[in-house]
Amino acid sequence: MVEMGGRRVRQGTMVTSWFAAIFCISLLSSASAQFGGFGGPAAKEAIPAVKSDLPYIRCSVCEALAKNAYRQVKAAKDAQKPGKKLPELELLEMVERMGNPSKDEGEWIAKIDLVESGKILKLEEQEDLGKCGSECRTIQKAAEEILEEHDTDIAEKLWQGKQNRAQFTNWLCYELSGVCKSKPPPLPKDRKRGPAFEIMDPKEAEMEKMLAGMKDMGMGGQVYDRNTIENMVGQDGQGFPGEDDDEDDGEDEAGGRSALDSSVEGAKDVLNKAKDAAGAAVGHAKEGLSKAFSSAKDIVSGFTSKDSTAEEL
Structure with a gap:
């Protein structure tokens, strides 16, 4: 059990829920990239090398x-x-x-x-x-x-x-490579000192690897960092699929929903929303194409009518 947002949460549930949340958000962002976007923040640009x-x-x-x-x-x-x-x-x-x-x-x-x-x-x-x-x-x-x-x-x-x-x-x-054949030049006196080394939290490192792995697999038109995910699904974990209060922790053996079942159901819910959003985007696209086609027909009909009038004259 770990403390999160003032509540006790089973660690296995939290990890599964994080994965489900990231997986589904990745699918949402992939749909967003394909169908014109449903809002939400874009991926941050990587810090450049000096x-x-x-x-x-x-x-x-x-x-x-x-x-x-x-x-x-x-x-x-x-x-x-x-x-x-x-x-x-x-x-x-x-x-x-x-x-x-x-x-x-x-x-x-x-x-x-x-x-x-x-x-x-x-x-x-x-x-x-x-x-x-x-x-x-x-x-x-x-x-x-x-x-x-x-x-x-x-x-x-x-x-x-x-x-x-x-x-x-x-x-x-x-x-x-030959990069060590000559000694490096001396540092200039006016060079600005670099930033201090900042240790990364192990959980954050694990999250970065997971996001990078999903990006390599083509999952997601946008890549979200941990802070963005927390803002989208709730910093206290209440928005994570399948993350229950500690009062429900005993339901696994008491016939209630298991942590995995709960996470899967939450993931399905987000996936359904993604499908609905994608469907709506396709519907809007079809409607726009239909209007554009009708407008094109009207224009062509107008030209045809003018040509017919010219022939009669």
Whole structure:
């Protein structure tokens, strides 16, 4: 049980309800994108990278990428059954995700804080995930530049597994990409210091991953953040499908509705509303097309009448 909005709520119910709410809101936003919109806030634009900082961190980001890629692939290989190798395509997909902080493989990006140290911009790894602000996006940009150019080569080299970590790092950052061949320029004295590292709540991180996963599956023309969802369905959880008061917690074994049943019923209710909204949008579209067709017929009829009059004259 957890406290939420002054009420005790079963944690499993809350997680299921959150998923149902996000799933249904995603469907609503997808219908909105297809049928012209039913109102509601649009997705917020992602915080941009600070491109002017890239020259100071490219080499360090490459080394961090190499370290994390080597460790992750080694762990994936070790998890294979005896006698089986990690499929090369699966490894390539892992490498491609290493530049995305919303993916498990790219979490290392969200754990790095950029810290000014004299004339150097250092990468300091933190224990916790941080909110992906401007520094996170800048690190992501530096990693993506390497991956977009060399992801296939990286995957092939890791799949072969003939190098240790130091050799792989040297190959990637000095030989292949060349980003570490020269030292980074010194930080200018007038450069503005970056923001402080802000730890992300684990529940918020889980929500971000869920939203990113649904977006990858094409679910939703608009993507809503946690605050938007809370505003739409109620911050105290009363608007979440299937979230009951603590007085009803005993109904599972007493013949009442289970948490899952309640969530499913709530999800169905939202889906029905989505269908009604989509149906209404289609109806409006048909009505508009009908009017446009009638207007076109009137115009054509007018031209036809004028042509007939001209022929009679």
